[in-house]
Amino acid sequence: DQQxxxxxxxxxxxxxxxxxxxxxYTNSMFDYFLWYKKYPAEGPTFLISISSIKDKxxxxxxxxxxxxxAKHLSLHIVPSQPGDSAVYFCAAFATDSWGxxxxxxxxxxxxxx
Amino acid sequence: GxxxxxxxxxxxxxxxxxxxxxxxxxxxxxxxxxxxQSLGQGLEFLIYFQGNSxxxxxxxxxxxxxAERTGGSVSTxxxxxxxxxxxxxxxxxxxRRTGAGEKLFFGSGTQLxxx
Numbered sequence: 001d002q003q004x005x006x007x008x009x010x011x012x013x014x015x016x017x018x019x020x021x022x023x024x025y026t027n028s029m030f031d032y033f034l035w036y037k038k039y040p041a042e043g044p045t046f047l048i049s050i051s052s053i054k055d056k057x058x059x060x061x062x063x064x065x066x067x068x069x070a071k072h073l074s075l076h077i078v079p080s081q082p083g084d085s086a087v088y089f090c091a092a093f094a095t096d097s098w099g100x101x102x103x104x105x106x107x108x109x110x111x112x113x
Numbered sequence: 114g115x116x117x118x119x120x121x122x123x124x125x126x127x128x129x130x131x132x133x134x135x136x137x138x139x140x141x142x143x144x145x146x147x148x149x150q151s152l153g154q155g156l157e158f159l160i161y162f163q164g165n166s167x168x169x170x171x172x173x174x175x176x177x178x179x180a181e182r183t184g185g186s187v188s189t190x191x192x193x194x195x196x197x198x199x200x201x202x203x204x205x206x207x208x209r210r211t212g213a214g215e216k217l218f219f220g221s222g223t224q225l226x227x228x
Contacts, residue, residue: 002155004155006155034216036219041221042221043117043204043206043219043220043221043222044156044204044219045219046216046217046218049216089155089156091156097169098215099144099146099161099163099169100158100161100169100171100172101146101156101158101217102158103148103155103156103157104155105153105154105155106155
């Protein structure tokens with residue numbers, strides 16, 4: 001079963017505006033969350049992460065928000081740039097299985113000029 | 114090396130043949146992972162190795178799949194008697210160790226096509 005869900009397969013946003021990507025999870029044992037970015041023909045690259053003891057983590061244009069009670073996290077990119085066009089994966093670790101990073105299906109972001 | 118290296122980058126094979134996919138992790142990384150991404154799907158965990166511990170094989174989809182890691186470094190993923198549903202991008206990743214906050218660094222993957 002899919003424990004990490006990204007329900008929006010695609011997102012189109014204008015350059016300079018905010019991109020908001022959403023992710024929901026079902027496993028209450030997840031306590032560390034990551035976002036990866038993937039360009040075609042390349043492996044995913046780490047973008048930003050958040051521990052379950054926090055509700056927000058910011059790194060430059062990227063901010064991740066975590067709502068544990070709702071089992072929901074989001075990634076905000078502001079301002080969006082053409083180079084941000086990629087597939088974004090939400091992923092999570094559970095405390096009892098550190099080796100298994102569970103991924104969502106990804107959201108394709110297209111930033112238009 | 115500077116990053117995780119995978120070979121070959123592309124592999125086309127006929128149904129029923131065996132294939133071997135290779136992964137060279139980042140030097141010094143003790144943890145190594147295999148994932149695969151089927152068309153339109155997210156990344157699916159297959160197996161991970163942590164140091165000298167027994168690997169966690171719980172994600173391997175069938176006994177046709179096996180992996181080994183020699184000398185704590187290079188890993189080979191073997192698929193025997195390939196089937197068309199095995200077609201996917203197979204991604205290898207490594208990290209310093211497994212644990213909270215550890216970032217996985219991925220290779221570019223091997224695109225496997227089973228005809």
